[in-house]
Amino acid sequence: xxxxxxxxxxxxxxxxxVLIAGVVHLVSVLLIPHVAPRDAYRRLLERAKSGPTxxxxxxxxxxxxxxxxxxxxxxxxxxxxxxxxxxxxxxHVRASVGDDEFLGLSFHAATGPIFHAVTDRGANKGxxxxxxxxxxxxxxxxxxxxxxxxxxxxxxxxxxPKGFVMIRALAKRPSDAERATQAVMAVRCETxxxxx
Amino acid sequence: xxxxxxxxLAALATALSGLVLGLLLxxxxxxxxxxxxxxxxxxxVAWPQTGAPEIDPYARAAVAKRGExxxxxxxxxxxxxxxxxxxxxxxxxxxxxxxxxxxxxxFWTLEVxxxxxxxxxxxxxxxxxxxxxxxxxxxxxxxVALTRNARSGNWLPTGAARSFALxxxxxxxxxxxxxxxxxxxFPAISKLVCA
Numbered sequence: 414x415x416x417x418x419x420x421x422x423x424x425x426x427x428x429x430x431v432l433i434a435g436v437v438h439l440v441s442v443l444l445i446p447h448v449a450p451r452d453a454y455r456r457l458l459e460r461a462k463s464g465p466t467x468x469x470x471x472x473x474x475x476x477x478x479x480x481x482x483x484x485x486x487x488x489x490x491x492x493x494x495x496x497x498x499x500x501x502x503x504x505h506v507r508a509s510v511g512d513d514e515f516l517g518l519s520f521h522a523a524t525g526p527i528f529h530a531v532t533d534r535g536a537n538k539g540x541x542x543x544x545x546x547x548x549x550x551x552x553x554x555x556x557x558x559x560x561x562x563x564x565x566x567x568x569x570x571x572x573x574p575k576g577f578v579m580i581r582a583l584a585k586r587p588s589d590a591e592r593a594t595q596a597v598m599a600v601r602c603e604t605x606x607x608x609x
Numbered sequence: 610x611x612x613x614x615x616x617x618l619a620a621l622a623t624a625l626s627g628l629v630l631g632l633l634l635x636x637x638x639x640x641x642x643x644x645x646x647x648x649x650x651x652x653x654v655a656w657p658q659t660g661a662p663e664i665d666p667y668a669r670a671a672v673a674k675r676g677e678x679x680x681x682x683x684x685x686x687x688x689x690x691x692x693x694x695x696x697x698x699x700x701x702x703x704x705x706x707x708x709x710x711x712x713x714x715x716f717w718t719l720e721v722x723x724x725x726x727x728x729x730x731x732x733x734x735x736x737x738x739x740x741x742x743x744x745x746x747x748x749x750x751x752x753v754a755l756t757r758n759a760r761s762g763n764w765l766p767t768g769a770a771r772s773f774a775l776x777x778x779x780x781x782x783x784x785x786x787x788x789x790x791x792x793x794x795f796p797a798i799s800k801l802v803c804a
Contacts, residue, residue, distance in 0.1 A: 426619050430627040437631025442638065445670035452673035478730035484677045485687075485726035487778050488736040489718040494678075515716050515780055519660075519681035525669040526662050530681030532781055534715075572662075579678045583716055583780065585741035 446524045453483050454496070454523040457577050461496045470495050470580050470600045475590075491593040493580040495602030497545065500574050502606040503554070504545040505566075508580075509599060510536045515583035516596055520545060523575040531567075542566040547574060550607075578602065635670075644668035650790040652690040652798060653777065657682055657786050675726075685714070685780040691724065691772075693798040701770040703803040705755040712794045715781035716740050719753065721765045722776050731768035738765055757804075 414422075446452065460482065461471055470493035473482040486492055497504040510516050510533035518541060520529040531541060544566045546554065551570050558564060580600050582593040643656040644667030659668050660682035672679055680687050692698050693705060711717050720737045721729045728736035738753060744763055745751045754760040755767055755775070767773050775798065784790065 426623045430623045430630065433624060433627025434630035434634060437628050438634040438638075441632060441635040442666050442670045445635075445639075446666075446673040449670075449673035449676075451676045453676055453678040456676055476728055477736070478728050481727055484675050485722075485776075486678075487718055487776075488720055488728050489739050517681070517684040517780070519678075519684060521678055525672055526664050527660055527679065527681045528662050530660075530683040532684055534781065577678075581684070583718075583739070585716070585739050 452525070453521065454575070454577055456483060457494045457496050460494075470578075470597055470602055472594065472597060487581070489584055490581045491584055491590060491597050492582075493597035493600065495578045495580070495600075496575075497577065497602070497604065498575050499545065499547050499550065499571060502604050503550055505601075505603045505605055506541070506543045506545070506578055507601045507603075508536075508541040510539055510541065511592075511596060514585075514592070514596060515581075516541075517579075517581045518543070518600070519579045519581075520569060520571070521577050521579060522571065522573045523577070524573065526572065528572055528576075529569045543569055545569045545571050545576075547571055638667060639671045639674055643671045648686075648688075648786065648790055650688070650795045651694055651792040652692045652696070653688040653790075653795050654690070655686050655688045657686060660684070660686075677726075680778065682786075685778055686782055686784060686786075688777040688779070688795070689722075689726075689774050690777070690798060691774040693800050695800065697800065699773050699775065699798070700800075700803065701757070701767050701773055704757075704801040705767075706799050706801055707753040707755060707775070707796045708799070709750045709752070709796060710794055711740070711777070711796055712779055712782060712784050712790070714740070714779035714784075717780065717782075718778045719765065720776040720778070721755065721767055722774050723770060724772060724774055726774070726776070729766075729768040729770045729773055731766035733759060733766050735764075735766055738763060755798075 473492045474480055476486045476488040516533040518531050519527050521527050548570050551568050580597050582596040584590040584593040643659050644665045648655040648657055658664050659672055659679040717740045718737050723729055743751050753763040755765050757767055
């Protein structure tokens with residue numbers, strides 16, 4: 414065999430290896446959000462299971478060197494979270510907002526994408542009132558409405574049954590941390606069981 | 610008799626090398642940044658699509674791997690600088706000065722972080738400055754000293770880290786994401802002296 418013949422004989426195998434590499438790469442990238450053992454949703458779920466369950470948000474420890482509930486959080490923010498599962502019913506989040514105090518709520522699907530977000534600026538008469546459901550639950554809610562009544566709450570359709578809400582309140586200076594903590598703790602998260 | 614076994618061996622080697630190559634490719638793709646379309650302004654880089662519903666698969670994988678709940682685009686934007694305005698990597702042995710302006714935002718915070726995004730350990734236990742506590746000169750301009758040793762005025766310690774990154778978070782910002790950001794609207798980072 415000349416070197417040239419050898420190269421010809423090798424070529425199909427190399428092409429196959431490159432093809433396999435491409436498929437493995439794409440599949441692994443698409444799979445990671447579903448199987449990553451330490452993604453934000455699983456970290457919060459673990460924390461929610463070990464801590465006391467109340468209707469209030471669960472407070473996350475402030476980001477300091479070495480301790481991070483979630484990575485890349487702002488150390489100036491006091492953060493809290495609520496984990497939801499829509500198979501148990503609609504999920505209701507309520508918050509009151511202060512005067513020019515930053516409060517941000519973001520709604521994350523378990524697999525990553527953010528499907529809704531609101532700051533204190535988006536509050537209606539000082540209140541944030543959001544109901545999360547899947548497409549069917551939101552539709553049922555709309556059907557149950559009186560014809561001419563506008564709903565008090567914002568209704569949001571979630572892309573999947575599981576996810577979490579991040580609650581972040583800015584501590585403008587270190588002495589403001591106590592107030593920001595209170596603001597996060599005051600956010601109420603409730604699952605409303607479906608009426609049979 | 611020998612020939613078929615050769616083929617099996619070659620098939621196995623091909624499948625294995627494909628698998629390893631594919632996983633290596635994934636690891637390198639997720640190692641830095643978040644997929645595609647970063648917003649770049651001088652040394653400052655942001656990945657606005659991580660906070661949007663239409664996040665691409667690479668960014669999703671990177672976020673999941675890091676255990677991060679990204680900041681929603683409607684809440685704000687996160688810019689990270691790991692180099693100074695001249696393009697040299699931020700070195701823990703050097704003193705830096707960060708100077709105004711900061712793009713329009715209702716609030717902003719500046720953090721000294723490690724390359725992985727954790728706050729940098731330091732004796733003073735200071736990790737972040739907010740727009741509310743910053744000391745400004747007449748006219749609104751300001752400077753922040755980024756040094757190991759304490760300074761008067763606006764100061765953030767860089768701790769004992771060999772290298773670090775600066776994280777600028779803009780909350781409630783009207784910044785236009787469709788246009789290329791104006792570099793002059795972002796803080797300049799200048800190297801002063803190195804130990």
